Amino acid sequence: MSKVQSPKSKDEETISVELSFAHDELLENPTDEEIITLVKTKNRKRLSIPTSKDQKPKTKNQKSFLQYIVLPLIFLTTALLGGLRLNAADNGFLFLKPPLVCLIFASILLVLFFRANLIRLNGWFTENFSLTKNLANGCVLLTLFFASTQIFNSLLPERGLPFWIVAFCFFWTLWNNLFAEFDTKRLVQSLGGMFGLAFVVKYLVLAGLTAPTNKGWIQGIFENPTQEAFTWLLDLPKFAPATGYIQFFALIFYLIGLFLLKPETNKN
Amino acid sequence: MNEKHIQISGIFLTLFYTLFIAWLYWVEPKSLEEVPAKAQTTLENVTTKTQVAIGTYEIDQAKFDEGLQAFRKDNFVVARDNFERADTEKRDAKTQFYIAYSFYRQGFGKLSNDDALFKQGLEQTNRVVTLDKNFKSDDANLQLKTPVELKNEFEEGLRVTASDFNPLRVLRERK
Numbered sequence: 001m002s003k004v005q006s007p008k009s010k011d012e013e014t015i016s017v018e019l020s021f022a023h024d025e026l027l028e029n030p031t032d033e034e035i036i037t038l039v040k041t042k043n044r045k046r047l048s049i050p051t052s053k054d055q056k057p058k059t060k061n062q063k064s065f066l067q068y069i070v071l072p073l074i075f076l077t078t079a080l081l082g083g084l085r086l087n088a089a090d091n092g093f094l095f096l097k098p099p100l101v102c103l104i105f106a107s108i109l110l111v112l113f114f115r116a117n118l119i120r121l122n123g124w125f126t127e128n129f130s131l132t133k134n135l136a137n138g139c140v141l142l143t144l145f146f147a148s149t150q151i152f153n154s155l156l157p158e159r160g161l162p163f164w165i166v167a168f169c170f171f172w173t174l175w176n177n178l179f180a181e182f183d184t185k186r187l188v189q190s191l192g193g194m195f196g197l198a199f200v201v202k203y204l205v206l207a208g209l210t211a212p213t214n215k216g217w218i219q220g221i222f223e224n225p226t227q228e229a230f231t232w233l234l235d236l237p238k239f240a241p242a243t244g245y246i247q248f249f250a251l252i253f254y255l256i257g258l259f260l261l262k263p264e265t266n267k268n
Numbered sequence: 269m270n271e272k273h274i275q276i277s278g279i280f281l282t283l284f285y286t287l288f289i290a291w292l293y294w295v296e297p298k299s300l301e302e303v304p305a306k307a308q309t310t311l312e313n314v315t316t317k318t319q320v321a322i323g324t325y326e327i328d329q330a331k332f333d334e335g336l337q338a339f340r341k342d343n344f345v346v347a348r349d350n351f352e353r354a355d356t357e358k359r360d361a362k363t364q365f366y367i368a369y370s371f372y373r374q375g376f377g378k379l380s381n382d383d384a385l386f387k388q389g390l391e392q393t394n395r396v397v398t399l400d401k402n403f404k405s406d407d408a409n410l411q412l413k414t415p416v417e418l419k420n421e422f423e424e425g426l427r428v429t430a431s432d433f434n435p436l437r438v439l440r441e442r443k
Contacts, residue, residue, distance in 0.1 A: 060271060061270070061271065061274065064271045064274040064275065065274055067278075068274050068275050068277070068278030068279075069274065069277065069278050069281060072278060072281065072282045072285070073281070073285070076282065076285045076286060076289060079286075079289055080289045080292070083293065087298075090298075092298035092299055093296070093297060093298055093299060094296075095292060095293045095296045097293055130272070132272055132275045132276060132279075133271075133272075133275055135275075135279055136275035136276075136278050136279050139278060139279050139282040139283070140278070140282075142282070142286075143282055143286070146286070146289075
């Protein structure tokens with residue numbers, strides 16, 4: 001048995017291994033000719049990837065700018081918009097402070113982020129980093145916490161029975177997720193689904209059930225008895241329609257922020 | 269711009285923006301037009317608090333003088349408003365004494381006193397005692413010079429006694 005083999009490149013070895021084990025279907029090792037053909041094809045594909053001036057690799061400064069300037073701005077804008085409502089009567093600003101339950105939900109959410117490796121703690125804080133970097137990372141995570149709190153503030157109905165029902169649903173989902181095995185992608189998908197549903201419930205369903213404000217209650221009872229009844233029964237607050245648009249953008253900003261968030265700050 | 273500078277800028281930007289958002293939620297402006305007015309009010313409050321903290325707090329003398337003029341013309345509502353503006357931190361015994369006195373003069377009646385105003389006056393007098401228990405007014409127009417005398421007048425006015433039904437009460441004079 002001869003142990004002498006022709007020298008193979010790294011690509012050849014990889015492809016050979018891939019072919020040997022893929023789906024348990026390929027039972028025989030490929031011949032040398034097949035390997036050479038595959039390597040050529042792969043190299044051709046690599047060479048054919050178009051490169052343009054716009055697709056320059058990101059520099060370290062760009063990444064830092066994104067992480068320490070853009071990301072906090074996105075999260076803080078979410079925090080600003082999350083509690084903002086417009087009064088139905090005069091379109092005046094209403095700044096609603098987050099209830100305590102929003103802080104609890106945001107804390108659970110951050111724990112979930114750590115568990116699902118969306119954020120790796122040792123990738124954000126380590127003694128190998130400079131004090132400035134640790135501080136800057138802390139600021140970014142703090143803005144993430146503020147944004148999470150305000151997103152719950154945005155999506156939870158303000159009071160009454162809907163508040164307790166939606167709060168319970170949030171709590172149930174977060175609590176279950178806390179003990180589930182998650183990967184980052186599934187966590188983000190789950191959160192996107194949960195937030196999207198809550199948005200639809202609050203700003204489409206409940207807003208659709210709320211009676212308009214410009215009519216007196218007697219006129220309202222005759223013209224929109226169902227809406228008046230739901231508004232009274234569910235204790236629905238009356239906000240201007242623009243509130244829904246503002247909260248939509250708050251949610252979008254938050255999801256963009258999560259998308260831009262890196263698990264570790266020390267890796268490119 | 270190296271990475272460290274970006275990080276430092278990020279920290280300051282985050283702090284500034286966070287403070288701005290916290291301020292907005294605290295002052296709750298109703299519209300964008302209200303934001304500058306709220307900012308000015310906040311700035312004035314911060315300045316006053318700082319003056320109190322470092323011991324350089326002084327009342328607004330112009331407002332106090334306006335209040336005194338209104339007080340002497342028996343325009344007590346305007347007087348109180350000016351006194352309150354003059355001493356926003358409620359730390360000057362003299363101004364607070366005039367506010368208490370305005371409650372007395374406004375609430376005084378030949379037949380019966382206004383109990384609601386007298387109760388407010390009593391609370392105000394207690395505040396003066398808390399600020400300076402040895403306070404004595406140097407205003408010659410005031411017959412009640414000390415908070416203790418004023419307090420006694422309020423308490424007597426609020427108490428229902430047999431002397432309240434004395435018809436000669438109509439002859440008594442406001443002090």
